[in-house]
Amino acid sequence: MHICKNCSTFAVDLLPVEFIESMHQQLGPEAGLLIKALETEPVTSIRLNSKLDVLTFEGDTDEVPWHLDGYYLSVRPQFTLDPLFHAGCYYVQEASSMFIQQALEQYVDPSSIVLDLCAAPGGKSTLISEYLGRDGLLLSNEVVRQRVFILSENIQKWGNGNTIVTHNTAEEYGERCKHLFDCILVDAPCSGEGMFRKDEQARNEWSPKAVKQCAERQRSILMDVWDALKPGGVLIYSTCTFNQEENEKNVEWAAETLGADVLSIDYDPNWGITAGTVGYHFYPHKAKGEGFYVCALRKHADEPLDQTRIKTPKKEAPMPHPEFLPVMRSWLQHPDDWAIRYSDRFATAYPFKYKEIIDWLSTQLTCISTGFGLGEERGKGIAPQHSLSMIKDLRKEAFPNVALTREQALSYLRTEALNMNDVPLGLVLLTYEGVPLGFAKNVGNRLNNLYPNEWRIRHL
Secondary structure, three states: OOOOOOOOOOOHHHOOHHHHHHHHHHHHHHHHHHHHHOOOOOOEEEEEOOOOOOOOOOOOEEEOOOOOOEEEEOOOOOHHHOHHHHOOOEEEOOHHHHHHHHHHHHHOOOOOEEEEOOOOOOHHHHHHHHHHOOOOEEEEEOOOHHHHHHHHHHHHHHOOOOEEEEOOOHHHHHHHOOOOEEEEEEEOOOOOHHHOOOOHHHHHHOOHHHHHHHHHHHHHHHHHHHHHEEEEEEEEEEEOOOOOOOOHHHHHHHHHHHHEEEEOOOOOHHHOOEEOOOOEEEOOOOOOOOOEEEEEEEEOOOOOOOOOOOOOOOOOOOOOOHHHHHHHHOOEOOHHHEEEEEEOOEEEEEEHHHHHHHHHHHHHOOEEEEOEEEEEEEOOEEEEOHHHHHOOOEOHHHOOEEEOOHHHHHHHHOOOOEOOOOOOOEEEEEEEOOEEEEEEEEOOOOEEEOOOHHHOOOOO
């Protein structure tokens, strides 16, 4: 990125000329204010998890008005150096995208089955997961193989256990999950105009041709996944771009071609949101955040609901050795809320309420993670998996707790050896400020670090 000598923002002349011209056509005189806003520093915002009631950051904080758990930070910390970040106590999420919460509250019941189709790295999925809580089920999908594992990691760190992470195409969902979902979020891959002040690559790759290609791809995605939405269900469409080709025109096309009604989303005029011909824009010169567009549609209910899609698998999923079940259930606060199944020495827990659906989905989709890893057979015993330490339903008293200092916590998160005294022998749960970070095993002469190697902090 080119940096101005007298400021920390990029020069406006690095914005594509054709983009500037298109914004003048779209916004008129107001375009100048948008271009000027794109010269300023990006806003830093986070969304708190219910794992921790209070978090303290350097500098001032201000509330994100459209989400009760969203906060702006006046100073951007080095999140990598905060153990609570790795423990999933908050998510660094762009503030504008938190407006998805308003669409959920107004149109989606918390007991719904929801699909987040283009989910990586997981900001909106963790938001939806928190909204659904114990009542609903979320399928969080990512088609790009390299991105699906960071999605799974972030879902596990958030710790709700009500989410299945999958690696499938929109077409596969449309064909295999007909009329399954009460709500689908399509946060569509886009030309990224809303990220211009944060993302040099988005600026460099932008062109009118790219906008057209993105718009066509977005329509293809909507068409492919449409059958997975129940008649009467809600589709939330969003992008991080400004132009009408990828936003209003695509929504109008979907409403007319696929059969849906555009829904209004109530908001406070003081929030700085701009209503489009359909849907809502977040322009950084008016709303505090990056560029964003969102619209909700309700699928016409004239199509009969397909009730034949779910079939019980012919074989029940294998179970762990019976003597291990009470041990694993003792690790959970609400063991009856979870179904448990077994595969290749590993036990997985997932919502009992949706057991039949999840067992069926596991035969239809490529599931990267289902609920959360519970236990692993080791020799003649059973040991907890790391994701158990992240789950909110963990019964912390089931293990000896060892509190870490910040320096010790960062060493643990780098998967370094820990030298500690007065640690009980055997498996222990390591915590930082009362929040679990993971497990370690004291074998007498050393403390074995059991933090997942693929999650470790690599660079400080």
